[in-house]
Amino acid sequence: MKKRVAIIGATGIAGQQFISALQNHEFFEVAELSASEKNAGKTYLNALKDHNGKLNWFCGDLPSKRILEMKLCKSDELDLSKIDLIFSAVESEIAKDLEPFYAERKPVISTASFFRYEDDTPLLIPSINSDHLKLVEVQKSNRNWKGYILPIPNCTTTGFVSTLKPIANNHKIDLAIMTSMQAVSGAGRTSGVLALDIIDNIIPFIPKEEEKVEKETKKILGKLQNDKIIHSDLKVSVTCTRVPVLDGHTEIVNLKLDSDFDLESIKNLFINYRNSDVMDLPSTPKQIFYVHEDNFRPQPRLDREINDGMTVSIGRIRIDSAFKGIKYVLLSHNTKLGAAKGAIWIAELCKKHKHI
Numbered sequence: 001m002k003k004r005v006a007i008i009g010a011t012g013i014a015g016q017q018f019i020s021a022l023q024n025h026e027f028f029e030v031a032e033l034s035a036s037e038k039n040a041g042k043t044y045l046n047a048l049k050d051h052n053g054k055l056n057w058f059c060g061d062l063p064s065k066r067i068l069e070m071k072l073c074k075s076d077e078l079d080l081s082k083i084d085l086i087f088s089a090v091e092s093e094i095a096k097d098l099e100p101f102y103a104e105r106k107p108v109i110s111t112a113s114f115f116r117y118e119d120d121t122p123l124l125i126p127s128i129n130s131d132h133l134k135l136v137e138v139q140k141s142n143r144n145w146k147g148y149i150l151p152i153p154n155c156t157t158t159g160f161v162s163t164l165k166p167i168a169n170n171h172k173i174d175l176a177i178m179t180s181m182q183a184v185s186g187a188g189r190t191s192g193v194l195a196l197d198i199i200d201n202i203i204p205f206i207p208k209e210e211e212k213v214e215k216e217t218k219k220i221l222g223k224l225q226n227d228k229i230i231h232s233d234l235k236v237s238v239t240c241t242r243v244p245v246l247d248g249h250t251e252i253v254n255l256k257l258d259s260d261f262d263l264e265s266i267k268n269l270f271i272n273y274r275n276s277d278v279m280d281l282p283s284t285p286k287q288i289f290y291v292h293e294d295n296f297r298p299q300p301r302l303d304r305e306i307n308d309g310m311t312v313s314i315g316r317i318r319i320d321s322a323f324k325g326i327k328y329v330l331l332s333h334n335t336k337l338g339a340a341k342g343a344i345w346i347a348e349l350c351k352k353h354k355h356i
């Protein structure tokens with residue numbers, strides 16, 4: 001029998017992606033939807049409409065009639081007895097109180113940042129650090145919860161740290177420098193980026209983003225030892241910018257390596273990368289990484305949907321002659337791999353390991 005899930009923040013960008021990705025999922029079915037108080041009691045379709053009663057936008061194909069006609073409930077009135085799992089896609093300040101309230105009884109997988117930095121909370125990308133999942137038992141026992149909170153990483157961290165992992169498994173990385181060009185969908189619909197600010201423009205600052213990416217990268221690359229994650233001592237330097245692209249974060253990476261390497265073997269590390277723990281999960285893409293040989297790739301419009309937005313594209317892999325190292329350009333889908341589909345992937349891992 002399928003597990004029954006609730007989506008909190010169902011009308012937002014990440015929430016819509018959850019609905020889209022769960023339409024025909026083999027493990028999970030959508031049983032409850034919730035958004036802010038102003039939309040409680042409305043059907044999902046009506047909550048998506050603007051103040052003129054028009055539906056202007058949905059992140060993918062419109063959902064089924066069953067979903068469009070579902071009534072949204074207040075997030076603190078969710079009937080948890082009818083739910084096996086909660087996907088939370090709300091702002092961090094809302095997640096702060098709401099997610100522990102749910103986690104007392106049920107598992108919560110969240111796109112929000114509030115719990116990412118807690119010592120007893122793993123920050124999972126299934127292909128990269130599925131071994132950290134064990135920490136969930138420590139969280140449950142520390143907090144005396146029947147459920148737990150598993151946040152996904154920031155959508156800019158996901159592509160970056162994923163590409164570091166195969167290299168870090170084989171070489172010591174002395175320094176990692178990354179500059180992002182992030183899509184507007186990453187800012188969400190509520191606080192969002194104004195069209196007038198972003199069209200014909202680049203915004204050179206995203207508040208709190210750089211600190212998040214640096215901290216999360218070290219945690220994800222860390223080792224789980226004696227019920228604790230020992231963070232990686234990697235030196236990381238990040239600059240985050242917003243560009244007029246709808247979906248897909250592009251990131252330029254420079255890595256200083258302390259051992260000898262040749263470019264072909266670096267490319268092969270990406271091409272051959274696997275994590276046997278996740279090969280049988282429905283959301284695991286055919287390729288974790290796609291290495292482009294064409295110097296004009298990856299591009300957001302051409303490449304963000306590779307394997308339905310679950311593959312990280314890497315191109316322009318070359319020697320960095322300024323120091324002993326390499327440089328490359330990566331692209332990852334911020335609302336799919338970096339949000340809803342990444343969270344569903346974690347839920348699949350939890351189900352496999354009997355945490356759901």
Ligand SMILES: NC(=O)c1ccc[n+]([C@@H]2O[C@H](COP(=O)([O-])OP(=O)(O)OC[C@H]3O[C@@H](n4cnc5c(N)ncnc54)[C@H](OP(=O)(O)O)[C@@H]3O)[C@@H](O)[C@H]2O)c1
Binds near residue numbers: 010111
């Ligand atoms: N967008 C991305 O690429 C991305 C990637 C990774 C992580 N994230 C994270 O995911 C979370 C959601 O981001 P988003 O981009 O989807 O934001 P968004 O488009 O602004 O959506 C926010 C959602 O939260 C709902 N909401 C507001 N107050 C609520 C409450 N009290 N109870 C329940 N729902 C409430 C809103 O409902 P109404 O429609 O009723 O206002 C809306 O559905 C954020 O923490 C963000 O940092 C986003």
